[in-house]
Amino acid sequence: MRDAPLDDDDLSAAFRVGYDVSQNRLLVAVEIIDDSIVIPDQPSVDWTHVDGCELYLDVTHGQGSGVQLARWGAVMSVQGDAREIRYGVESSVRPRRRVYEWWVDVSTLGPGLQLEPGVDIGFDVAVEDRDADNSFTWTSWGPRTQKLEGNRRLGDWTYEFERALTTSGDPA
Numbered sequence: 001m002r003d004a005p006l007d008d009d010d011l012s013a014a015f016r017v018g019y020d021v022s023q024n025r026l027l028v029a030v031e032i033i034d035d036s037i038v039i040p041d042q043p044s045v046d047w048t049h050v051d052g053c054e055l056y057l058d059v060t061h062g063q064g065s066g067v068q069l070a071r072w073g074a075v076m077s078v079q080g081d082a083r084e085i086r087y088g089v090e091s092s093v094r095p096r097r098r099v100y101e102w103w104v105d106v107s108t109l110g111p112g113l114q115l116e117p118g119v120d121i122g123f124d125v126a127v128e129d130r131d132a133d134n135s136f137t138w139t140s141w142g143p144r145t146q147k148l149e150g151n152r153r154l155g156d157w158t159y160e161f162e163r164a165l166t167t168s169g170d171p172a
């Protein structure tokens with residue numbers, strides 16, 4: 001969306017999903033190659049003016065409201081049905097590289113929800129890339145935008161026995 005990345009140095013990204021059954025936590029690490037880091041200390045009035053990373057989770061699979069956790073620049077935004085959610089994110093920045101490490105308490109996504117075989121969570125990751133040349137890119141692995149507003153805009157993360165699988169499309 002907006003400006004297409006020029007090349008892999010301008011913007012490329014990968015994510016990995018893990019879990020901690022003992023703490024009932026979903027863990028998501030997002031690594032972004034970005035040749036122009038724009039994360040001001042002061043909050044920006046416009047989320048498209050900073051680098052960011054968003055995590056979408058929906059245990060209702062479009063029947064209810066999912067949750068959007070967003071790190072925009074140095075500030076957090078939480079939207080959707082997130083009154084109870086417990087989560088954290090640590091971001092680290094090095095030259096040309098941003099890393100976001102998220103954790104979410106699965107029991108706060110749905111009443112009593114536990115990481116156990118068969119658990120299936122609507123899932124997506126999006127990346128914002130603002131650069132010093134004022135270009136801006138928003139991209140996600142799953143389809144479409146406005147991901148809290150409708151079904152079929154997220155992938156699925158499924159916990160199956162000894163392993164967990166993440167299915168999603170290629171980056172848009």
Ligand SMILES: [Ca+2]
Nearest residue numbers: 036129130131
């Ligand atoms: Ca950037």
